Amino acid sequence: MAKVTFDEDRCKGCELCVHVCPKGIVVIAADRINKKGYHPATVIEMDKCIGCAFCARMCPDVVIEVEK
Amino acid sequence: MAKVTFDEDRCKGCELCVHVCPKGIVVIAADRINKKGYHPATVIEMDKCIGCAFCARMCPDVVIEVEK
Amino acid sequence: MTEQIIMAGFGGQGVMSMGQLLAYAGMLEGKNVSWLPSYGPEMRGGTANCCVIISDDMVGSPIVTQATAVIALNKPSLDKFEDTVVPGGLLFINSSLVDRKSVRDDIQVYYIPANEEADRLGNSKVANSVMLGAYLARAGSSVTPESVIEALKKVLGSSKQDLIPLNEKALKRGAELINE
Amino acid sequence: MTEQIIMAGFGGQGVMSMGQLLAYAGMLEGKNVSWLPSYGPEMRGGTANCCVIISDDMVGSPIVTQATAVIALNKPSLDKFEDTVVPGGLLFINSSLVDRKSVRDDIQVYYIPANEEADRLGNSKVANSVMLGAYLARAGSSVTPESVIEALKKVLGSSKQDLIPLNEKALKRGAELINE
Amino acid sequence: MAIVFKKPESLTDNPFHYCPGCTHGIVHRLIAEVMDELNIRQDTIGVAPVGCAVFAYDYFNCDMQEAAHGRAPAVATGIKRVHPDKVVFTYQGDGDLASIGAAEIVHAANRGEKITTIFINNAIYGMTGGQMAPTTLLGQVTVTSPYGRQAETEGYPIRMSEMLATLAGVAYIERVSVHDIKHINQAKKAIRKAFEYQIAGKGFTMVEVLSTCPTNWGMTPVESLEWVKDRMIPYYPLGVKKEAE
Amino acid sequence: MAIVFKKPESLTDNPFHYCPGCTHGIVHRLIAEVMDELNIRQDTIGVAPVGCAVFAYDYFNCDMQEAAHGRAPAVATGIKRVHPDKVVFTYQGDGDLASIGAAEIVHAANRGEKITTIFINNAIYGMTGGQMAPTTLLGQVTVTSPYGRQAETEGYPIRMSEMLATLAGVAYIERVSVHDIKHINQAKKAIRKAFEYQIAGKGFTMVEVLSTCPTNWGMTPVESLEWVKDRMIPYYPLGVKKEAE
Amino acid sequence: MSKVLMKGNEAIAEAAIQAGCRYFFGYPITPQNEIPAYMAKRLPMVGGCFLQAESEVAAINMVYGAAGAGARVMTSSSSPGISLKQEGISYIAGAELPCLIVNIVRGGPGLGGIQPAQSDYFQAVKGGGHGDYHLIVLAPSTIQEMVDLVQEGFDIADQYRNPVMILGDGMLGQMMEPVEFKERKPRQLPPKDWATTGWKGDRPRAVINSLFIDPQVLEEHVQRIYKKYEAIKANETKVECYNCEDAEIIVSAYGTTARIVRSVIELAAKEGIKVGLIRPITLWPFPADTFSSWVERDHVKAFLTVEMSMGQMVEDVTLSVGGRKPSYFYGRTGGMVPNPFDILDEIKKIRGGNR
Amino acid sequence: MSKVLMKGNEAIAEAAIQAGCRYFFGYPITPQNEIPAYMAKRLPMVGGCFLQAESEVAAINMVYGAAGAGARVMTSSSSPGISLKQEGISYIAGAELPCLIVNIVRGGPGLGGIQPAQSDYFQAVKGGGHGDYHLIVLAPSTIQEMVDLVQEGFDIADQYRNPVMILGDGMLGQMMEPVEFKERKPRQLPPKDWATTGWKGDRPRAVINSLFIDPQVLEEHVQRIYKKYEAIKANETKVECYNCEDAEIIVSAYGTTARIVRSVIELAAKEGIKVGLIRPITLWPFPADTFSSWVERDHVKAFLTVEMSMGQMVEDVTLSVGGRKPSYFYGRTGGMVPNPFDILDEIKKIRGGNR
């Protein structure tokens, strides 16, 4: 079991985390805009997360924290 | 037969020509001082000169002309 | 007569080119004009705004501190520039993106759902033209929509001339919304 | 009282250190002093000269344009500085290297065969000290040969203190020549 | 559950001002992670460049100096000579390091100045809006090479790491990339090694990082990663260029 | 009898101001001989440095520009871009080229600027009275390395030719010496080749000449030649460092 | 030709090309990046050469080389970059080479900011480099004038063999206004027979140099240049006086600030205050005589200099006013632009004797 | 301590060391080479660090780094080298770093010559770099004063966090005079808690910086610095008045030239002409008030500024005199040193109304 947390207001919607997640569970939240005006990234189906932290390591804005 | 001519007033008495002459015939004229205040180089026993122009090629001040 | 306009929005909403177009059109009508971008730090992103002056006289300061009109394409722009409209001046609000009303009661305020109108016209990029059309339609602008189209023809590269009819429609739609 | 001295010669004749020594000695005697080299282009060789001022008052300009004394160790120096001696001033000529007489008749001129005397003392390098000795011996210098020796002791590194007796002799010899 | 990844202590809380997807941010984080791991934050003095990373002084949670454009190695030299026991690093772009600051980096390297330079090669001037850098690839279109960079008139993209590796004072130089996780991990190792070599007093150390500039390359962030892999790495081969024993 | 050696036409009649035995003069003559032989005097524009050779504009019998210290390659670039059909050369000392002018020479070389640089490496600052140059040997005593140059604090003597040879724009770099007749002849060949390569438009060309400074080395001119042979050449190996086909 | 709407920076570049400038050496810096960008696009089309130098130092020395080789050449930068060019500028002045240097000033000191400023006045006018020399400094206040002065600037540079600087600011560089590229009457210029073009023996050998090791020779050289400066003062001083007749307060301002002062004059007129403007167009030579001619007029009560700096040109104004009337200063700095109403307040304070 | 005979350049170096300076970064240039030479010898002996930088640009940025790191640090150069340092100097001023910069001026512009000159006054005093800032500029006229001002200079720099410049010339650098290194009472100086020394959390994180991207913040920063300048003006202005009581003509000169004017005063006295000297010791802040205090005296008929330049400080003198008395200039340049007799002639001309 693993969990990722997004500090959403830091996110710039660059999609690098989306690109790099081996499980394909990171998506851009088309439904909301953060303080900076970006659609933030988020995880769907958190239970599929393996806690590899690829998303976090790839994120240029240190948005993501990973627990396992 | 060969001949070397010194433009004496350009000479700075550095002795590089003396050092390099294979015949050992270039010497510093201890008896005179040129316009610049140096004892100039000169050739003794010009007949021994082989016109190799080593002296001229070594001279940093383009003092020497060589004929052969 | 001097029009002093501030246009503001997010980067990418086309406020800069809208301003340039207006200035260009003003020039084509023989007016003195100036366009001044607010250039930020040497990085991208954020908000953008420009000042346009259209005048019969020589343009002094190109900075607009007391605007005869403000065109706000998003909420931060409204917040920032609402106060600069002179009493009796005009305020154009893109109601598609701005959810509040103006607090001023000494000016004329127009709410234009520019994004929705642009989407309806088939291209969300022309929201700026809808706003511009509205501005031009309000009483007394010395610039006509025809000059704007003329300016657009000159500004757009030959490859992009096909965008003109769309923009023409957008300008017209903006004007209609004002007069509705 | 102010002594304004120019010392000049070829590079290598020790005019610079002669001047420094004199200034140092003046300082030891509690005078105001200055030493100014003429520094040429950033290359070696050529002529060298320095100005020394020894005064009871504060030293103004360190440049000597009207010399109370000129010490010329070679001919170019004589040619260059002969004119700068004030009327009634002193001119010391190293007659070993200068083959002409002074053309001035309003000053006191001393001819000192400094190189020959130095050679006689066993070291051609002390020609400058011979000249300095002559200068000091002329009436009225505020600096004594003893102060010069004192200065020399301070200036020379401890390894070179053995040079002092020789310089002492040279100074004395210079003085003798003046008084001969 | 334990935390397996979080923001390093050596970064402040200030959000980065970089464009979306710009890998400057990744490199910042890697440096901070290394500072955390080596426990040197309190002994580290960083030097920010002029370039997109100019505000680095707001991000690294240690004492910082902001240098004039290109002069970070000289500034770092001044700091290091005063505090030889401190860890001093510079963070510089390719315009900063390879163009205007070429003399300073060559001489810091040649002196074997005991500093670490993190060199961000993104083949462009990011901050000023996309002008040609000395590292811009041949044919690459930029604001000041609108017809694509031509070798004939503008010369070849410069390989700084290879050039500096010829200098005797250099203890360690490696070129890395951050276009995928594997390379990010490798980049971090290189940065760590550079700091370790500095601390060991071995000499000048530098890590060249191939980095993206989606904004001025006119690509999406993801496309930019591809471009690093497909276009930059072939010209700028990764790996250790010099390593002192 | 025929004249087998005389002053080349490409030198003016002005006597050199160099110190006795300084080999700057030999290199001047070699350049002038090459200009004569290639018959390019009327097409040549030279750039003098700041250094002992600052007055080179008085000696070379062609159009000349005197550059700011270290900037000769930039000045030459300006000239060459205006007159691409002319032959442009710079003459620079090691302080000028390797220290203050490091960025300019790196970038002229990297751009493949079609100029020829004659680089006089005498391991010292001659003109200013004998300060340490980047090329000063380890242990060498100078005015600003009074205890001998130390690698630890001042770095290693820099091998510019080797460093620049890594750059793609370089067509030809050779290091030569003028400490004896054989090497003088070789030096001339190298200078000639450099000019020829420039004329052929191949790219940047440079000849590094190991040269003497008897005055600041504190040696006689003849001793200085020995020092070049015994001390400099072992550290600065002669030969071609790069040659484009 | 008809009018076009252009950014100031682009207008500078186009004007230079139309003036025959074919060489540009520069290094990127905000807020003047449109100049090199434009040049990079356009110069190759007209057979010219754009080169991005490795630094500002290299750029100014490339300019030296190209100018010495006889070309019409320019460079542009902004404040920190211009500081780096000071040695090169002094060399160019010393070697008497013509060229155009553009400074689109931003706030300083140090890295400062990127908003418009006028705090490089001293550097431009008094000599930021070493030694006795002057740049001819032109300060346009509209894009049209920018174009005209760029073209004029090249001619002045060539006529007197002296570097010319265009001192603008970020606002002038970034704003757009209509401009017309008029047919120009070029000046009758002396031939560049001193340039290094290859020596065929048909003229003296060309030597571009600023070294004169004999101080007497150097002094003569400098004095000769200063004689030239007298001619420049006599022939090239440019100034605009606006609304000065009857003005009670004369405001002095240049460039962007002068535009703002024009707005102030209107505001003041509405309140019945008569304000005039002396706008130096050449900052060096400074139009001191113009000030002298107004200073004795009874209706003029005081002078106020307005700058985007902590007070630089005000020294030249005060020198010109020569103590005959009071001389005041109002400025904003760091990229802040003076507000017309604040300037008006200053004027009122002066009138009210509160300053 | 007793007196020693020392070259000006060496005295500067020794004075710096005695003032606790332990870091020197510089690049060779005539006529100041004795300074780095001395430092290279002595600094290692006292646990300091001498480093010959690769260039003046690198040197000034090393100074920035070392000063930011909390050290007492200096650099020295001569005119062209100081021009290269202008960007760095502006950064140092902007980041408010204390350091000592020595300029042993030579003739310019360009490569110029190597003889003494005072033609870098504008550069030093008005700001050769970009932006609003000032150096504190000290102008010694004897070797003793050089020593005293070097030591004072370091203290002033530290007290106000501002770069200090010693403006000398080739003659002061090369000449020898007796000097005494006195026991000094060091000032009470604020702690350097802003320096980058490694952040242990016991103080705010140290950030050395001159970038303030928000123009409002930059303006506040500059205004705060200018407030500091007011304190410097009030506390640190130094000037010497000599023979001014009853003087008919007051000559103003600094440094070497002031010494020459002292000789002139004696010559003049012999001819019954009363000449005074105002010698600014701080060129910035300029002792304007001192001029004001003499200008209204009836016995003072005119002011004459003498410089080794084409006329630079004279502008500040004229500004201070404020039109209340005539202000004249006499100068030599390019390395030529004014002759006392020529200056006396100028004075006579002024008295005779021939100027």
Ligand SMILES: Cc1ncc(C[n+]2csc(CCOP(=O)(O)OP(=O)(O)O)c2C)c(N)n1
């Ligand atoms: C002396 C000077 N010249 C130019 C500039 C303008 N400038 C700011 S950043 C920069 C280049 C940035 O490119 P790079 O170093 O590659 O960093 P990046 O933004 O790509 O990370 C330039 C030229 C400046 N600030 N100072």
Ligand SMILES: Cc1ncc(C[n+]2csc(CCOP(=O)(O)OP(=O)(O)O)c2C)c(N)n1
């Ligand atoms: C900007 C600048 N810095 C420093 C100097 C002083 N300077 C003149 S020549 C020189 C170095 C000369 O050394 P090098 O280039 O090796 O030539 P060399 O005299 O040995 O032939 C220096 C530092 C200067 N003229 N200009």
Ligand code: SF4
């Ligand atoms: S930790 Fe791994 S699996 Fe989980 S969201 Fe991130 S990248 Fe996907």
Ligand code: SF4
């Ligand atoms: S990588 Fe980071 S910034 Fe980019 S979308 Fe994902 S969380 Fe947001």
Ligand code: SF4
């Ligand atoms: S080599 Fe030349 S200068 Fe030297 S002694 Fe011989 S002739 Fe004279």
Ligand code: SF4
């Ligand atoms: S030509 Fe040869 S042999 Fe004759 S003097 Fe010269 S070196 Fe000697």
Ligand code: SF4
């Ligand atoms: S401009 Fe380029 S390098 Fe700079 S922050 Fe944006 S993407 Fe990154």
Ligand code: SF4
């Ligand atoms: S100082 Fe050295 S390099 Fe210069 S001329 Fe003399 S010997 Fe040659």
Ligand SMILES: [Mg+2]
């Ligand atoms: Mg970059």
Ligand SMILES: [Mg+2]
């Ligand atoms: Mg050398």
